[in-house]
Amino acid sequence: MSRKNFKVATAENGKTTEQNTKHAFATVNIPKDMTPTGKVKTLKDKETLRKEREQQYVAFRINALKRRAKRTGLTEEQTKVKIEELKNQLDTPNSYNVIIFFSAEDCDMVKQALLNESLTWKVMSNSHVILDADQETLATLREIMPKTAKIHPYVKKKPPILPASELAKDNYVAKKTNKATSAKARRNAKKAENYTKKRLDGMAHNDHKLHAELQKEKRMNNRRKVAKRLKMMQKRFQKAAQNASKKASGTTVQLKAKKGSESSKKASTNVKKAA
Numbered sequence: 608m609s610r611k612n613f614k615v616a617t618a619e620n621g622k623t624t625e626q627n628t629k630h631a632f633a634t635v636n637i638p639k640d641m642t643p644t645g646k647v648k649t650l651k652d653k654e655t656l657r658k659e660r661e662q663q664y665v666a667f668r669i670n671a672l673k674r675r676a677k678r679t680g681l682t683e684e685q686t687k688v689k690i691e692e693l694k695n696q697l698d699t700p701n702s703y704n705v706i707i708f709f710s711a712e713d714c715d716m717v718k719q720a721l722l723n724e725s726l727t728w729k730v731m732s733n734s735h736v737i738l739d740a741d742q743e744t745l746a747t748l749r750e751i752m753p754k755t756a757k758i759h760p761y762v763k764k765k766p767p768i769l770p771a772s773e774l775a776k777d778n779y780v781a782k783k784t785n786k787a788t789s790a791k792a793r794r795n796a797k798k799a800e801n802y803t804k805k806r807l808d809g810m811a812h813n814d815h816k817l818h819a820e821l822q823k824e825k826r827m828n829n830r831r832k833v834a835k836r837l838k839m840m841q842k843r844f845q846k847a848a849q850n851a852s853k854k855a856s857g858t859t860v861q862l863k864a865k866k867g868s869e870s871s872k873k874a875s876t877n878v879k880k881a882a
Contacts, residue, residue: 665697675769693768703760705740705748713753720751 648656672693676686709717711733721728721736724747728738740748745760752758 665694668693668697672768679769689768696765696768699765700742702763703740703742703745704737704763705745706735706737706759706761707748707752707756708735708759709753709756710734713755716753717756724751 669690672689673686676689681689707717714733717736718731721738726738726740726744726748728736730737740760745758748758
């Protein structure tokens, strides 16, 4: 079918494709699916999730305590006592170290609000205040503080159930070997050397004598490196030749390289011309 006889529907109707599609969608009424997708979480779902997370955290802490007690050599009765102590500790409410940031204009208002609630602070300035608090005092602080203030509560760390004295330190502290210390010393020496080189390079921009000495030292180091590498390659080739001679059948004779002629080339050319 040739392109000449090809007819577009819009040409016949006298409408564009956009108008035709709009008309088609307007005529057909597609009902919307109003069934819930499951993304919305109710308060009940949130509460169940929170309880599950708490249970998982308690189980994690108990298992960790059991492992540590086993390593230290505690008996089953002693571990049970320690587990009960851990559960009681987890049930106790947290205490917080609270930092409140505010603007300098609200300093007097914040100070007066704390005095009215008979709350003591550790540090007080024109921009922030630091104080100890529990859950009840934290709730009151959120009520009495101005809206512009920012409250940052940090949970205080509770004392460990198994103190460090009861732990077998030999199982935890890795003994530093001489190899590790020597490697660290080499790294530190390399860092110090690089630092001194950078300082000297910076000073050499103004001091021409120092610049010349550094350039000479670099050239000498490069020559030493090249000579060292050539020696290593020569040793490798000698070893390879010895191994090959051992594997090969019969006797092998190593021939020395021929020395070049010591006579000058110019003299030989002159002789030829004379002849």
